[in-house]
Amino acid sequence: MSLNPAPARRRRPFTQVDVFSAEHYRGNPLAVVVDAEGLTTARMQQFANWTNLSETTFLLPPTHPDADYRVRIFTAHEEFPFAGHPTLGSAHAWLEAGGIPKRDGVLIQECAAGLVRVKCDDGRLAFAAPPLTxxxxxxxxxxxxxxxxxxxxxxxxxxxxxxxxxxxxxxxxxxxxxxxxxxxxxxxxxxxxxxxxxxxxxxxxxxxxxxxxxxxxxxxxxxxxxxxxxxxxxxxxxxxxxxxxxxxxxxxxxxxxxxxxxxxxxxxxxxxxxxxxxxxxxxxxx
CATH class of the missing domain: 3.10.310.10 (Diaminopimelate Epimerase; Chain A, domain 1)
Incomplete structure (x- = not known):
């Protein structure tokens, strides 16, 4: 018997967002698990592999006091510290689920690469390009x-x-x-x-x-x-x-x-x- 059994499965809000196109199904799709609290890294990776999309994201409570939420970004095979269309799609899903930014006009996303600012401009979300490493x-x-x-x-x-x-x-x-x-x-x-x-x-x-x-x-x-x-x-x-x-x-x-x-x-x-x-x-x- 395992000493650390995996947490029991439960139903979690989920959305699939098309990013970078005003036309449905003509952009880049992203799977978003809106409430990922309690999920293990292994279960996140397994689900991301199953969706068979370029990326799947998991939204979590922030650990940084300035952040509005935290996101983990997975491809089918690995976790990314940052990616562009997952940033915008995750922000869209978080706002649509009722998220309210701490600051007017900009939200702060926490990811493995650090804090990323996202703003809404003319109905479009935009992220501030992170520095090149x-x-x-x-x-x-x-x-x-x-x-x-x-x-x-x-x-x-x-x-x-x-x-x-x-x-x-x-x-x-x-x-x-x-x-x-x-x-x-x-x-x-x-x-x-x-x-x-x-x-x-x-x-x-x-x-x-x-x-x-x-x-x-x-x-x-x-x-x-x-x-x-x-x-x-x-x-x-x-x-x-x-x-x-x-x-x-x-x-x-x-x-x-x-x-x-x-x-x-x-x-x-x-x-x-x-x-x-x-x-x-x-x-x-x-």
Whole structure:
């Protein structure tokens, strides 16, 4: 007999949120267990594996006095200290469940990476991009692997940098959005690397950039819409003068999604936001 039996299962409020799209079922889905108090890490990981989504989050009482709530973020195989669309989807679910922020206009989310500010602007939630924990040049051997994985000549990778803010992204700049959309990746060639590719659109009036993110070896090898990568890419592109202080990104186009990520630099902050919509709500036995 086990000396520490697992806690008994009970029904908990649950929601599935579509993030970064105003159109239902055309963004990036997130499963949220709204009341996860008492769940073990093993049970959280098991449930996240079962949902078979890119991420599943679990909302808990905060441990920091400034935080409104705490979130734990799991992929099917591991826990992340931070991720973008889980941050916005969790905030949406917490507010929809009746959460009231301690401060007007902004809520504070506690996660393994620290405290993240989330604000509501024009009906969209946006998070303040966390600082990069690693940036700078990418090794030539890795760039050769990425070029092979994108099926492009090495010379067509105009620039590349590490953009680590939880997930270990490598950002790659291409000449155009059309080139980004034409990629047919070879995942085997870049196995073990998380690669985000971005290219500008030629005309104003719509999205400024097209983004695609590849996670070789993951169950979902191309992510529909990626907040963490876009947060890092915004710091890179705005910081180097390649993007204006405010712009919009399209992502998920080749997957039949309509992801839209809104980026705005304000003072020392870069805000990354989008529309979230609830698609499923009910309870889950955990």
């Amino acid at each position: 690693r940036s700078g040049p990418v090794g030539e051997e890795q760039l050769q692997r990425i070029a092979a994985g994108l099926r492009l000549p090495r010379t067509e990778l105009l620039d590349a940098t590490w953009l680590v803010n939880g997930p270990e992204w490598i950002g790659v700049l291409l000449e155009s959005a059309a080139q980004v959309l034409s990629i047919r990746p070879d995942y085997f060639a870049m196995d073990g690397l998380k690669v985000g590719v971005i290219g500008p659109y030629p005309d104003a009036g719509g999205p400024g950039f097209e983004v695609r993110t590849f996670i070789p070896g993951d169950a979902a090898a191309e992510d529909p819409v990626t907040g963490s990568f876009n947060a890092g890419a915004a710091q890179w592109l705005i910081g180097t003068g390649r993007a204006p202080a405010s712009y919009m990104v399209a992502q998920g186009t080749v997957l039949g999604r309509a992801g839209r990520v809104h980026v705005e630099s304000a003072g020392s902050d870069i805000w990354v936001g989008g529309t979230s919509t609830t698609c499923i709500s009910g309870t889950v036995l955990l």
